[in-house]
Amino acid sequence: MLSVALILVFLSCGILAWRRRNRNKDEPPPLPGALPLIGHIHLFLGNSSQLWNTVKKMSHDSLNAGGVSSLYIGPRTTYFVTDPEDCLHIAKTSLQNDAFYDFGKPWLGDGLITAAFPIWKVHRKLLNPAFNQFILDGFIDVFNRQARRLVKDLEGEVDKGPFDQFDYLLLSSLETTCLTVMAVDVSDKSLLNSEYVHATQNMHKFIIERFQKPWLHSDVMFNRSSLKREQDESMKIMHNMSNTVLKNRKAEYWDDKKCTETEETVKGPKFRPFMDFLLELAIEKDAFNDRQIKEHVDTLLLSGYDTTASVLMYTMLLVGSYPEVQEKIFDELLNVFGDEDRDVTKQDLSQLVYLEAVLKETIRMYPLAPIIARKLDQDIRLRNYTLWNGRTCFLSAYGLHRHPMWGPDVEQFKPERWLNSETLPQCPTAFSGFGLGRRSCIGKTYALMSMKTTLAHVFRRYRVSGNHLLMTNKLDITLKPASGHHVIIEMRKKT
Ligand code: HEM
Numbered sequence: 219m220l221s222v223a224l225i226l227v228f229l230s231c232g233i234l235a236w237r238r239r240n241r242n243k244d245e246p247p248p249l250p251g252a253l254p255l256i257g258h259i260h261l262f263l264g265n266s267s268q269l270w271n272t273v274k275k276m277s278h279d280s281l282n283a284g285g286v287s288s289l290y291i292g293p294r295t296t297y298f299v300t301d302p303e304d305c306l307h308i309a310k311t312s313l314q315n316d317a318f319y320d321f322g323k324p325w326l327g328d329g330l331i332t333a334a335f336p337i338w339k340v341h342r343k344l345l346n347p348a349f350n351q352f353i354l355d356g357f358i359d360v361f362n363r364q365a366r367r368l369v370k371d372l373e374g375e376v377d378k379g380p381f382d383q384f385d386y387l388l389l390s391s392l393e394t395t396c397l398t399v400m401a402v403d404v405s406d407k408s409l410l411n412s413e414y415v416h417a418t419q420n421m422h423k424f425i426i427e428r429f430q431k432p433w434l435h436s437d438v439m440f441n442r443s444s445l446k447r448e449q450d451e452s453m454k455i456m457h458n459m460s461n462t463v464l465k466n467r468k469a470e471y472w473d474d475k476k477c478t479e480t481e482e483t484v485k486g487p488k489f490r491p492f493m494d495f496l497l498e499l500a501i502e503k504d505a506f507n508d509r510q511i512k513e514h515v516d517t518l519l520l521s522g523y524d525t526t527a528s529v530l531m532y533t534m535l536l537v538g539s540y541p542e543v544q545e546k547i548f549d550e551l552l553n554v555f556g557d558e559d560r561d562v563t564k565q566d567l568s569q570l571v572y573l574e575a576v577l578k579e580t581i582r583m584y585p586l587a588p589i590i591a592r593k594l595d596q597d598i599r600l601r602n603y604t605l606w607n608g609r610t611c612f613l614s615a616y617g618l619h620r621h622p623m624w625g626p627d628v629e630q631f632k633p634e635r636w637l638n639s640e641t642l643p644q645c646p647t648a649f650s651g652f653g654l655g656r657r658s659c660i661g662k663t664y665a666l667m668s669m670k671t672t673l674a675h676v677f678r679r680y681r682v683s684g685n686h687l688l689m690t691n692k693l694d695i696t697l698k699p700a701s702g703h704h705v706i707i708e709m710r711k712k713t
Pocket residue numbers: 330331342517518521522523525526529581586587589590591650651652653654656657658659660661662664665
């Protein structure tokens with residue numbers, strides 16, 4: 219026993235000495251808390267709330283150290299970056315997502331988030347036109363219908379005290395995303411139900427748990443684990459849904475296409491789900507096979523519904539915590555809609571400038587993807603350090619959003635900063651709530667349109683109150699509330 223301990227101590231000292239010897243002056247300083255042999259691994263253990271606290275602390279430590287640090291995951295050296303200028307440089311040169319994203323491959327295959335760079339490059343180019351303004355304008359009716367349903371569902375909570383608005387928002391956003399991505403019949407509860415919501419939320423937990431347990435990083439170990447068996451169960455539910463919808467939609471494709479073409483020429487944009495766009499590329503241009511269509515559909519579902527629901531949840535809570543912000547939103551809504559309870563149009567959306575500022579400020583305070591991981595495929599010379607080819611680089615949106623570039627009021631919720639370009643940092647990566655560079659969010663405009671429509675309906679009808687200072691969060695791939703996020707609603711006016 220003693221000899222094993224001695225060997226370990228000896229090895230640890232050796233590794234530390236080796237690291238010190240090999241740390242040339244170009245290497246960023248390590249984040250605090252590294253231990254011999256395991257590096258910073260122990261800081262990632264624990265539940266997903268503890269993980270979130272670690273990410274926040276590392277981001278602040280990195281900011282204090284100048285914005286670029288080294289992070290040791292066992293014997294691996296990785297980087298942790300919070301400096302906007304350096305992130306810009308990294309985002310421009312490195313487009314390959316890190317191997318950690320491969321944990322999502324059994325679920326999302328070669329969808330945009332998990333695809334290797336060569337496939338991503340081709341597919342992103344093919345998919346960009348599906349998110350053009352003309353196609354997105356065709357979704358406004360769906361956004362309005364869904365927002366009205368949500369407002370109606372919330373009626374049951376009026377004057378009843380605090381409730382969990384996230385449950386309502388998750389289901390509403392899931393339905394909206396399923397409608398726009400696949401035109402799935404939301405009343406068909408055999409496909410779209412709480413079991414499906416559960417399965418997707420569980421998948422987030424499984425992936426983050428695997429990240430936190432380095433011994434499960436290798437496929438060999440993971441494939442023997444109980445986590446893998448649980449993951450397979452959830453995936454069966456999710457894949458069943460996309461398989462069934464793909465089969466049905468394929469059968470309807472030609473009929474629907476004929477109608478769409480005739481109506482489009484007469485009336486302008488018509489509702490056309492993303493899946494039809496993928497089918498068109500597959501059937502008419504041979505660009506995708508069935509597996510690839512399904513992987514893109516699963517990716518759009520994952521990235522579309524969970525993110526918009528969470529941002530809506532954080533926005534309602536923040537707005538409920540700042541009555542003066544809520545009144546400014548209401549004044550803007552009055553200006554645009556008067557007393558009418560009509561649908562939101564695309565012209566209205568461009569006038570809801572303050573509401574958009576509120577959404578962006580919410581995402582700055584609570585970035586949904588607080589950490590983005592890239593694999594460096596070349597040495598990168600930053601202002602003070604050189605990052606080495608082949609290593610992982612964690613870019614912290616949480617840290618970027620708290621960089622001194624934002625000014626002395628960086629910790630305050632202040633939507634007004636978005637209304638004047640002079641009060642915003644000049645560096646484009648200072649705000650990374652929708653990712654960075656060419657690999658940033660393909661659904662940003664869709665998300666803003668959908669969230670603005672939803673909130674216009676909600677805030678026209680209800681006054682919300684809450685206290686975001688009571689909230690605790692966790693990191694389940696995306697940022698999520700752990701507790702304290704409940705709100706109270708009251709009716710603004712009778713209709
Ligand atoms: C408020 C809502 C949203 C937020 C905050 C958000 C945020 C992000 C972020 C930070 C990334 C980069 C992730 C990374 O590099 O690791 C990303 C990528 C992505 N997002 Fe979003 N997103 C939102 C809504 C949507 C919606 C509605 C869709 C689709 C319907 C979508 C589809 C995607 C896809 C496909 C990618 C991968 C892009 C690529 O690698 O080419 N997102 N999103």
